[in-house]
Amino acid sequence: MKMKTHKIAAIPADGIGPEVIDAGTQVLGALSDHLGTLSFDITRFAWGSDHYKAHGxxxxxxxxxxxxxxxxxxxxAVGAPDVPDHITLWGLRLPICQGFDQYANVRPTRIIPGVNTPLKDVGVGDLDWVIVRENSEGEYSGNGGRTHKGLPEEVGTEVSIFTRVGVTRIMRFAFAMAQSRPRKLLTVVTKSNAQRFGMVxxxxxxxxxxxxxxxxTWDKMLVDAMTVRMTLDPQSLDTIVATNLHADxxxxxxxxxxGSLGVAPTANIDPEGRFPSMFEPIHGSAxxxxxxxxxxxxxxxxxxAQMLDHLGEGxxxxxxxxxVDRVCAAGILTPDVGGSATTQEVTDAVIKAIRGRNSLG
Known part of the structure; x- marks a missing residue:
């Protein structure tokens, strides 16, 4: 079988970003070596807050x-304590998402073996969601402004933009996602009782x-009530679609x-495949x-794994x-989920599991 090479742009950026991206590239290399059917040509870009402080x-x-x-x-991850958040976000991540029209943000959630959840009586298999976030407009469209800055009459406006094109395409994506999953169940999150134009x-x-x-099968849920349902009746949910802010x-x-933001992934997808899609952990720069x-x-x-699925490497x-499941089930976990392992120890264990070794320690 001919080996397929995928060109990957790695942007480690800020905080723990370089540490986790290094771990991820190690694991991708191990997959390539073990399977022998794919390889990765990875180019790193040193963009982020340090680049900002050096170049503006x-x-x-x-x-x-x-x-x-x-x-x-x-x-x-993007964000630094000595650079305003709106600069880091609007200077790197959002220009990529918007510039490449990555309008579908896909965030799966499930309980990983070995990771404790705060939900009582909910175990592995009981919580298996995919949240589809509209990723190009809504509350994060960047539309608005400030006038009379510094004066008592200062005004700041943040305009939510909802277009028929934007809403229709994310709804079609979400319904198709629900259709592809066993339960074929979608919950549409809204706030149309208070936001009577765009949300209606x-x-x-x-x-x-x-x-x-x-x-x-689909139902509709107000966003505030949705937080209660997610907490008290998680088994009733499967695929979820919400606006940019609400899904965030x-x-x-x-x-x-x-169990932890440290186990939560994200894919920023251009479903039409016109531009590269972007894959990032949800946890931030920490x-x-x-x-x-x-x-x-x-x-x-x-x-x-989301990136591999997108590239056709199921x-x-x-x-x-x-x-990953095998390593976590064995209790090889970082402190945020109750373990004592380091980033590299978890990475080494996952690499051993990829290679099929019986002993992970």
Whole structure:
């Protein structure tokens, strides 16, 4: 069988980003060596807050052009305590998401063996969600401004933008995602009782798109009530679609309910395949533990599995996640999920599991 090479742009960026991306690339290399059917040509880009402090920008002006030729982007984390958050986010991550029209943000959540969950009486297999987040408009469209800055009459506006094109395409993506899963169940998150224009249109388009997927059972949930349902009745949920802001918040709750943000992955997808999609762990830069060697790499491994699925490497993805499950079930865990292992120890154990070795310690 001919080996397929995938060109990957790695952007470790800030905080624990370099540590977890290094762990992820080690695991990808082990997969390549073990399976013998795929390889990775990884190019690293030293963009982020250090680049900003040296050059005044988070990435070069031609950054998107440099990334266009890659098959996928493997992203670490962005954010630094000495650089304002709106600069780090709007200077690197969001320009890539918006510039490459990665309008579908996909955040799976499940309880990994060996990882304790705060949910009482919920175990492995009882919580298995995919949150689909609209990733290009809504509350994070960047539309708005400030006037009379510093004066008593200062005004700041943040305009949520909902377009028929944007809402329709994310609804179709979410319904198709639900259709592909065994339960064929979708929950549409809304807040149309209080937001009576954009969110009412969101609800109406959801009902229209539902007609195209008669085999998908769907319901609608106000976002505040959704937090209660996720906590008290998690088994009633499967696939979830929400706006940019609502899904951002709910997916952090989902990660916490599964045990830790350190095990939560993200894919920023251009479903049409016009541009490279971007894959990143959900946990952020976590500067409080950066450099201590204890960052949880599991989210980054799961993110790599999402990337492999996107690249058509389903066998490699399944092999990777089976190795991750085996390692976590063996109790080889970082401190955020109750273990004492280092980032490298977890990585080494996953590599051993990929290679099929019986002893993981």
């Amino acid at each position: 920008v988070m990435m070069p002006e031609d950054g998107l052009d440099q990334l266009k030729s890659f098959d996928a982007i493997y992203f670490g 249109m969101w609800d109406e388009i959801a009902a229209e798109v539902a007609q195209e997927f008669p085999d998908v 918040i709910l997916s952090d709750l989902a990660g916490a309910l599964a 500067f409080d533990i950066a450099g201590n060697g204890i960052a949880n790499p599991v989210a980054t491994f799961w993110t790599a 066998t490699a993805s399944a092999h990777l996640m089976a190795a």
